[in-house]
Each structure stands twice: as structure tokens, then as C-alpha cells.
Amino acid sequence: xxxxxxxxxxxxxxxxxxxxxxxxxxxxxxxxxxxxxxxxxxxxxxxxxxxxxxxxxxxxxxxxxxxxxxxxxxxxxxxxxxxxxxxxxxxxxxxxxxxxxxxxxxxxxxxxxxxxxxxxxxxxxxxxxxxxxxxxxxxxxxxxxxxxxxxxxxxxxxxxxxxxxxxxxxxxxxxxxxxxxxxxxxxxxxxxxxxxxxxxxxxxxxxxxxxxxxxxxxxxxxxxxxxxxxxxxxxxxxxxxxxxxxxxxxxxxx
Amino acid sequence: xxxxxxxxxxxxxxxxxxxxxxxxxxxxxxxxxxxxxxxxxxxxxxxxxxxxxxxxxxxxxxxxxxxxxxxxxxxxxxxxxxxxxxxxxxxxxxxxxxxxxxxxxxxxxxxxxxxxxxxxxxxxxxxxxxxxxxxxxxxxxxxxxxxxxxxxxxxxxxxxxxxxxxxxxx
Numbered sequence: 001x002x003x004x005x006x007x008x009x010x011x012x013x014x015x016x017x018x019x020x021x022x023x024x025x026x027x028x029x030x031x032x033x034x035x036x037x038x039x040x041x042x043x044x045x046x047x048x049x050x051x052x053x054x055x056x057x058x059x060x061x062x063x064x065x066x067x068x069x070x071x072x073x074x075x076x077x078x079x080x081x082x083x084x085x086x087x088x089x090x091x092x093x094x095x096x097x098x099x100x101x102x103x104x105x106x107x108x109x110x111x112x113x114x115x116x117x118x119x120x121x122x123x124x125x126x127x128x129x130x131x132x133x134x135x136x137x138x139x140x141x142x143x144x145x146x147x148x149x150x151x152x153x154x155x156x157x158x159x160x161x162x163x164x165x166x167x168x169x170x171x172x173x174x175x176x177x178x179x180x181x182x183x184x185x186x187x188x189x190x191x192x193x194x195x196x197x198x199x200x201x202x203x204x205x206x207x208x209x210x211x212x213x214x215x216x217x218x219x220x221x222x223x224x225x226x227x228x229x230x231x232x233x234x235x236x237x238x239x240x241x242x243x244x245x246x247x248x249x250x251x252x253x254x
Numbered sequence: 255x256x257x258x259x260x261x262x263x264x265x266x267x268x269x270x271x272x273x274x275x276x277x278x279x280x281x282x283x284x285x286x287x288x289x290x291x292x293x294x295x296x297x298x299x300x301x302x303x304x305x306x307x308x309x310x311x312x313x314x315x316x317x318x319x320x321x322x323x324x325x326x327x328x329x330x331x332x333x334x335x336x337x338x339x340x341x342x343x344x345x346x347x348x349x350x351x352x353x354x355x356x357x358x359x360x361x362x363x364x365x366x367x368x369x370x371x372x373x374x375x376x377x378x379x380x381x382x383x384x385x386x387x388x389x390x391x392x393x394x395x396x397x398x399x400x401x402x403x404x405x406x407x408x409x410x411x412x413x414x415x416x417x418x419x420x421x422x423x424x
Contacts, residue, residue, distance in 0.1 A: 006406050013380060015387050044413055048381035051362040055277040060269075061290055064276070067297045068268040070261075225298050228327075 003027060003034060012041035067221075125157060125177070126185075126196055136187050136194035144173055144187055144194045145249065148241050162227065163244065164235040170251035171244050172197065172230065174223055186226045189249040198226035264304060264313070268297060271314055274383060278318055281366065281378040282325045296324040315389040318379065322393060365415050373408030376401055381409075 003024065010016050011024045028035040129135035136144055139157040149160045161184075162174045172188040187194040200222040236244060275296065279289035300307075300320050307316050366374055366382075372394075379390035380401075391401035 005410075006402055009406055009409060010387070010402070013387070040413060041409065044409055044416065045381050047362050047416060048366065048377060048412070049384075051366050051378075051382050052277045052280050055280055056273045058273075058276075060272045060276065064272050064290060064294055064297065065269055067294045068272060068301075069265045070301050221295060221298050224295070225302050228299060229302050 005037065008034070008037050009041050012038055012045055126199075129193060129195070134196035134199075136196060140175070140177070141194050144175060144189075146245070148238065148245070149173075162235050163241050164227065164231045165233070165252060166230040167232040168230070168251075169232075171249040172227075174227060184223050186223050188230075189251065197230070198223055261304065264307075265301070267313055268300065268317065271317060272297075274314065275317055275321055278378060278383060279321055279325070281374060281382070282322070284367075292325045292328060293321060295328065296321040299324060312385075312389060314383070315385060315393050318383065318385070319393040319395075322375070362412075362416065365412050368415075369408050369411055373404050373411065376404035377408040377412065380405055 007016070007020070008024070011021060016024065024034075024038070028038060124138050125136065125140040126134050127137045135141075143156050143158045144160060147156065147160050149163055156178060158175045158177050160173050160175045164172055166172050166188060170188050170190060172186060173194075174184065174186050176184040183199060185199040186197045188197050189195075272293070275293045276290060279293045279296075280286065283289040283292055296317065300317055303320075307313065366377060369377065375394055376390060379385045379393055380387065385393065387398060387401055387405070390405075391398045394401060396404075
């Protein structure tokens with residue numbers, strides 16, 4: 001009786017149905033070679049069970065436990081505000097589907113709003129819009145509308161990092177504010193406004209003012225997560241950004 | 255939508271799974287710190303998508319899939335696979351004779367680390383993490399037949415280099 005090795009493998013892994021299993025049981029009794037092949041599969045299974053088991057004994061880093069509990073305390077950047085999400089939770093309005101995961105994030109993130117007060121006093125770059133959400137104003141709005149990603153000039157109030165189209169059709173951009181408190185965010189174009197969808201703040205990391213990208217980069221996990229939750233396809237390339245800018249960042253008709 | 259208690263409950267289940275997520279990530283990323291970064295990104299992402307988890311699905315498989323996808327995205331985004339991620343072809347080619355001499359020093363981990371990525375992940379999910387073929391196929395986004403053939407090829411390669419207590423004769 002010939003039995004394929006894949007079948008014997010599945011037997012050793014407990015993947016066969018009762019009837020096939022019984023036939024292998026019988027074959028093993030009759031044919032020592034089959035029994036031996038099964039034994040090899042079992043021995044390998046046993047050997048591999050121990051692979052990387054050392055990791056299981058290691059203490060889990062605090063940052064991972066915090067992340068699993070939705071506590072964004074990692075030094076990489078703390079969520080201080082997820083406007084849209086907060087609004088959604090508060091008003092229970094119906095969200096555009098693409099943004100729903102962000103709502104979840106806000107309800108989980110500890111310390112939402114902690115940093116919010118700090119934003120209020122900031123030179124008017126981010127202000128509360130008429131609907132209660134945050135909106136980019138003044139020089140920040142200008143940077144978002146005119147600058148291409150990673151066109152860095154220390155004279156500007158912010159640097160944009162990534163532009164993409166959201167599932168809802170509108171254009172969104174990540175940015176970081178120039179300066180010492182290393183804040184980054186995600187803004188989406190709605191009408192003539194850049195609405196702030198998420199902000200993250202990294203503590204102290206970028207006090208060396210020369211390199212304002214260090215901690216303020218759009219790489220903050222919170223911002224990255226917000227991008228992940230909303231992006232439709234791939235980020236815009238250079239040509240895509242130029243075209244979008246030319247079109248005034250107007251949302252695509254869907 | 256989950257209530258606060260059930261969200262908290264799932265969060266604690268995720269905390270309990272962290273050691274296994276870290277172990278799985280070590281199969282993707284050589285550097286332990288980078289592996290933990292991938293786990294962290296995945297966990298943050300999972301929390302954002304809790305509403306996508308069907309409670310009839312295994313939480314561990316669902317998380318493994320997110321870890322794997324986070325890794326793929328990281329590789330793509332950072333474009334530094336060659337530096338931090340496990341190089342598939344970097345292992346020196348072991349000739350037959352030297353292999354026989356070295357064979358006792360080969361641990362399961364080393365052997366696993368030298369498998370091509372698709373086989374490595376199949377072996378890792380089924381033999382290390384104990385997932386069913388069906389769940390493992392789902393994590394890797396491949397049909398069941400693809401999973402079993404990767405697993406079979408991976409096992410064959412491992413059996414060729416590992417000295418196992420039973421079934422040593424070919």
C-alpha cells in the first residue's frame with residue numbers, strides 16, 4: 001500500500017478524518033516502513049515545538065503590554081487627540097465607513113484629551129472648527145495645501161510626509177510641526193478645510209531643533225495607525241501629489 | 255460594537271497572547287527588538303480593528319495574521335529588508351560533508367531560520383504555534399493545498415538537516 005507523504009504528515013498533525021486515520025492506523029500495523037515515516041513526522045513535530053520557546057519565558061516588554069491595553073505610553077508618541085473619533089463617540093453620528101476603526105481607537109486610547117489643552121494655545125495653527133472638530137489654520141493650512149512631501153525648509157511651520165487618498169475619497173496628508181515639541185498629525189481635506197483627524201505628540205525627543213524630523217516624523221504609531229485605518233491603496237507618489245495639489249486637493253467623486 | 259468590558263476582556267486576552275506573538279514575530283524578523291516593533295504595530299492595529307474580529311474565529315490566528323501583515327507592510331515601507339529582516343538566501347550553502355559534521359549543532363531554530371520564507375511560516379504556524387492547517391492557511395492568505403505543500407516541503411528540508419531521535423534512517 002502506498003500512502004503519500006503529505007497524508008502521513010497530516011496524520012501526524014492530527015488533520016485527517018476518522019476514516020482515513022483508521023486506514024493509516026491499519027497500514028502502520030502492516031507496514032513498518034509506514035510506521036517509521038509517521039514516527040519521523042512526529043519526531044519533527046516534537047522537535048519544532050521547542051523552537052523559540054525561550055521567547056515564551058522572557059518577560060514581555062512593558063511597551064507591548066501597554067499597547068495591548070490601548071495605552072499609548074510608548075516613547076514613540078502618545079495619542080493626544082483623535083478628533084473625528086472623539087466626535088463620533090460623542091455624537092454617535094454615522095461615520096463614513098472608512099473611518100470606523102479610528103473611532104475604536106479613540107474609545108480605547110487612554111489620555112485622550114490630555115494634550116488637547118496644550119493645543120489650544122498654539123499660535124492658532126490648529127483651531128476648533130464650527131462643527132467642534134479641529135481644523136488646520138493659517139500657516140499650517142498653507143503648508144498642507146502647497147508643500148510637497150518632505151520639501152523641508154526650517155522656515156515653514158510644518159513638514160508634510162505622506163499624502164494619500166482615503167477610502168472616503170478625500171485627500172489626506174500626514175505632517176509634523178516644526179519646533180521643539182515634536183507633534184505630528186493627520187489632516188484630511190474637506191471642502192476648503194484641512195480637518196485634523198489625529199494628532200500625536202512625542203515627549204521631548206526632538207529638543208535638538210536642528211533635526212525637526214527626529215521624533216516628529218509621521219512614523220508615530222498613532223498616526224501610522226490612523227493612516228492604516230483610512231488609506232485607500234498606496235500613498236501618492238511625487239507626480240500624484242503635484243496633480244492633487246493642482247486640483248486643489250478636491251475629493252474624488254465616487 | 256463591543257462594550258467596554260468586552261473590549262477590556264479582549265485586551266487582556268491579547269496581553270496573554272503576547273509571548274506567542276513575540277515568538278511568531280521572531281520567525282519573521284531576526285532582530286528581537288525589531289520583532290517586538292512588529293508585534294507592537296500589529297497589536298495597535300488589532301485594537302483599531304477589533305470590530306473586524308469575528309468572535310467565532312480564534313483570536314490567536316487573527317492576531318498572527320495581523321502580525322504577518324504588519325511585517326509585510328513594514329518591510330515595504332522601510333525598504334530595509336536586507337538589513338533587519340531575515341535574509342532568505344543569506345545562509346551559507348551547507349555542503350553535504352560539512353553538514354554532517356555540523357549536524358548536531360543545528361538547533362530547530364537555526365534550521366527553521368534557513369527555510370525559505372513561505373515554508374518557514376507554514377512550519378512555524380503549524381508545528382510551533384499548533385494551528386490547524388485551515389487556520390494557518392487563513393493566516394497566510396493561501397489555499398489549503400498551498401499550505402500543505404509548503405509545510406511538506408519545509409518538513410522535508412528540516413528532516414534532512416535535523417538529527418531526530420526517531421526515524422533517522424532515510
